[in-house]
Amino acid sequence: MAAKERPKLAVFKFASCDGCQLALLNLEEELLALVGEVEIAYFLEARSRTLAGPYEVVLVEGSVTTPHDQERIKAIRKDAKFLMTIGACATAGGIQALRNWQDVDQFIQMVYATPAYIKTLAQSTPISAHVPVDFELNGCPINKKQALEVITSLLLGRVPHVPAHAVCVECKQRGTVCVPVAQGIPCLGPLTHAGCGAICPAYNRGCYGCYGPMESPNADSLMKQYQAQGVQRRELLRLLRGFTGFQGAFRSASDKLEKAGQSS
């Protein structure tokens, strides 16, 4: 493909740890091939040279947490033909969304001696709360192979293959003995979106849901089951309020548990 015809790709960062952008640089064997197929027009971590938009493919990492970023994402959306959010911060608000259940002014005071210097929003919200998003790639961090899959399918004009079934399927594929069944450790796997390859159970611990809710989670049933097995309500509340805690079924399930604790 001649250089002029390559689609322009841009990467933007909001409130995040940078891990999902790094996943792109971690493509290692495929990175130089990818660079041959797309024009990396804007990627501040990787290159100094930038090209102006509009861009064919825009990747956004990070959540919206400041008034400045609320405006910035709107400008980015205008310049993007296809906007994909990458990672738990962009798709779910991230671990920093824990402020959403607290008073952020108190948070500021805990961390900064002069709170007046800090401009921040009361909530950390996903990109989709502010602009329409064309594709959401879950993960904390994203799986670099899935990032490549989505970009490749875009270039080829086909639907990306990113299954939304539960992590349990990946556990079975990996041959891991079920951790909650065999060891009684609470595991969010049955509720969680696949993509990581079921790492945690293979490392002898329960899933903590960093890929967000799967397509049809039954959180009520799972929480009831764990509580019947003797797991403390507060432990389940913490488990649900993690890296994707502000999203969908995880949020409603944790709110329900919290309310149950208040009325008991």
Next chain:
Amino acid sequence: MGSDNQNGGKRIRVECLTRVEGEGGLYARIEKGEVKDVKIDIYEPPRFFEAFLRGRHFQEVPDITARICGICPVAYQMSAVHALEAALGVTIPPAIRRLRRLLYCGEYIESHALHIYLLNAPDFLGYESAISLAADYPEVVERALRLKKAGNDLLEVLGGRATHPVSVCVGGFYKAPRRQDLLRLQGDLQWGLEAAKETVKLVSQFSFPELTPDYEFVSVTHPDEYPMNERRIASSSGLEIEPNEFEDAYLEEQVEHSTALHSVRAATGSSYFVGPLARLNLNLEKLFPQAREAARACGVAWPCRNPFKGIVARAIELVNAFEEALTIIDNYQEPAASRVDITVRGGEGCAATEAPRGLLYHRYRIDAQGLVEFAKIVPPTAQNYRRMEDDLRLLLPGVLDRSEVEIAQACENLVRTYDPCISCSTHFLKLRLERD
């Protein structure tokens, strides 16, 4: 990028630093040829980790603090587990200690390879990125990516995944690797050791601007080992302290132009320097043999005070990390237990470990149920901001006769040698203000 104002002064502004981790900019004001003001603007949005860690169980802390940084999550996990083990009165056996060092080696390899080749080397070779560099020197960039992969593969085997490893817990690991899984890495690590030595040769031949500020170097130090997780904190000023004296010796201040705090030496109010150059200068004789030989032969006189030569220090540490990883794997036997039992009790503990970018300090207080009551985290990059601004003040007079684009470039290049990790440094802890 720059502009002149009416009284013949100059304002140099870099809106967005590139080829650094995170979001920051530079600002300098020059009047009548004198540098009046220098600021590193950190506008990375704050996430308030120390605030939302409160109320979490201590075993959640390694997973949560990892998310402070995608390039150095292991550093956060290591500082967290050591600080929490101090709070809980837990001692880990030598086998687990060695596995933690092995994990850190994986991160040093991945992080240093990334910075040396993809972020920093383009400046010395006259390219705007490794992407452009790859067009002319594909084999150099391929070597970089393969080095990075060697680090990431080690992290994956030991940690479950390279970014935000899942196997680390307070007390050890959820699961220890099998010997054969580690042995499988030996081939790539052997290749990496040779490639790292080539890296030292390559970068030590770069042309380095002359700048030798009078730094105070600070790093973790250990009687026998090149510092990683333990234990005391040393300074080139001669001060050597326990971790629990760190907050008295080194203070944080909030400044208006930065969402990250600045650190200074309490006794003098002056800046200090953490990172590979500091580690190497203070611990040279503790390097593994081939790394020590590379340090001797590379043509740099140690101790070195030129921040641009940080890339050489990083390359030497790259050699060292490969050597140590191979040594640990060679001798590895799967331990009987991957973690020690913990009796939950309230307490307070702190620790400093050496992240690839420098000293990373954590302190936690936990209650009798094991929930976090208080967390303080001091990242390396934040400790370096004041020193970076001081360096820019020293650099600027010598480059003022250049074009404004070139001046901005020179400033950005200097900041880049610090390998700043801005996402890490933006979340901060409250200063105890003492007023007269």
